[in-house]
Amino acid sequence: MRDHPLVQLTLARMREFYREPEAIFWVFGFPIVLAFALGIAFRNRGPGELRVAVLRGAGDSVLATALARAPGLRAAVLDSAEARLQLRTGRVALLVVPGDPVVYRYDSTRTESRLARLEADEVVQRARGRADAARVQDQRVTEPGSRYIDFLIPGLLGMNLMGSGLWGVGFSVVQARTKKLLKRFMATPMRRSHYLLSFILSRLVFLFLEVAALVGFGWWMFHVGVRGSFSAVAFITVLGALSFAGLGMLVASRARTIEAVSGLMNLVMLPMWILSGTFFSYARFPEAMQPFVKALPLTALNDALRAVMIEGSRLSELGAPLGIVTAWGVVSFVVALQIFRWR
């Protein structure tokens, strides 16, 4: 069993990978760093504190104290010149001029400023004795799955499957070809199918670790859960990994140099990094582009992963994206086998 060529080839693949520290970083470290950085940068903080200026003059300190007491407002008394400068540069959202009438100066196209005006007006009116006309009650909810990080983790998972599939297969194949190792294997009775299958098998082993690392990190750091079943996530990631391994095989099928295959790989991956909705929704692209964007394998994979992880969809509802992912894999693999340069 241990001396079966498929086992030995797969072991060689895996050893070459895990003995390469750079590869370990790009496959395991990088997506986690990315998730961490983006998760922190775009965490949902709410609108935060709004800064409001009160113009120096009669009654300024009373008004400023009242405003400062309101939750979410921070008020300061400023001279006229300083107040105008801070308003113009957006450091304060609103300038309140005490007097009768109380004057609000603000840029009405800025959401923050309009919010500040509403909050400030509430304080001013209540100070003059306005009471609530109706009884109201606030119910605050933070919906898991609606945060940016919830959107991001499945996208990073998809992007990582693409990257390690293309690089993992494409790079190794071309390296073996440039080092004439492929030719040396051809001089043995080794079966070609064993050689190609060894890539798939080693990908599946590392796939498990990659997915566990990223999903585990998302859950531990940001409480990004999986709404659907874990087996559905497993199925989709395996399908995605196989599909991109096929694409990697196709990209590497003819290239004779590392430079050539790197160029091809970037040519294939770059459009998908941008278009396939990894970092932001592809709905932002024009309507005319949508059919093309949706036909990309990474788009389909990201859609399927998000459907399961965020919405809790079942596999049976995901026929279209999974079909696209499968089709890309099968077609790439078949074409790659036809045109593969074995020496």
Add this chain to the structure above:
Amino acid sequence: MKRYADVVAVAGLDLTVNARECFGLLGPNGAGKTTTIEILEGLTAPDRGEVEILGMRWTGGASTRALRERLGIQLQDTQLADKLTVEETVRLFRSFYRAAHSVEEVLGLVGLEEKRTAWVGKLSGGQKQRLAVACALVSRPDLLFLDEPTTGLDPQSRRQLWDVVGRFRAAGGTVLLTTHYMEEAERLCDRVAIMDHGKVIALGTPRSLIASLGAEHVVEFALADGATRAPTPAELAALPGVRAVRPALDRTALTVAEVHRAVPALLGLLERRGAELSLLATHHATLEDVFVSLTGRQLRDA
């Protein structure tokens, strides 16, 4: 016959290698040695011609695989994976074959037992080459192909590899190797084919090829004061014991049957002409001299 674009790499080769023989393809770079050996190995398809190995042909499918089971092949420019150990590399190649040596046995054959757990990338050039031969030997081949196995190696590594080939032959194996080192061919090969420009220009045992020069020694000399007082080739050829004269740019080489008669005669002739020697050397004739006499060029810089 094999043609690449307009260049005919190998044309009209007709060779038979006998079982248990060590056969050498000898020639300068670009002579067509590698093309020839790769056609025999079934890695390159000839444009014309037939190849029969161990009674089989490269017809593809199961028979090709059966033939590969019986061959051991070392290619000229294979770089084995740097990040695998010696043992892992041998075990990988071993897994491709039905019958095979154990890893211990084959590392013993090439003397790499101590490097068993070392990464391939850390090996010296000679050790890498012995590992490449180990990967060729692991299948217990009947026929071993070696393509320039010692090119670029230091003398000690070269001798170690020669010992490996010697042990394989002692165990009854057949070897076909290419080299551009005449010394290697003389040392290892029962028969050699000298190739140039894709053709075999001489074929035989090293001894018979050297004997074909008609003499066993080569006397080389050069003159201090240039060509003005140099004897003519006809004068040199007339000296006793001289079989052939090969003038070159910086020196003249004489193929000589009896050094003890030719050298005094040569010195006498030069003295009569008043020419002063700047170099005088004699050596046993080698395959190198055979190549030079056939092509008029040196092997190394041909």
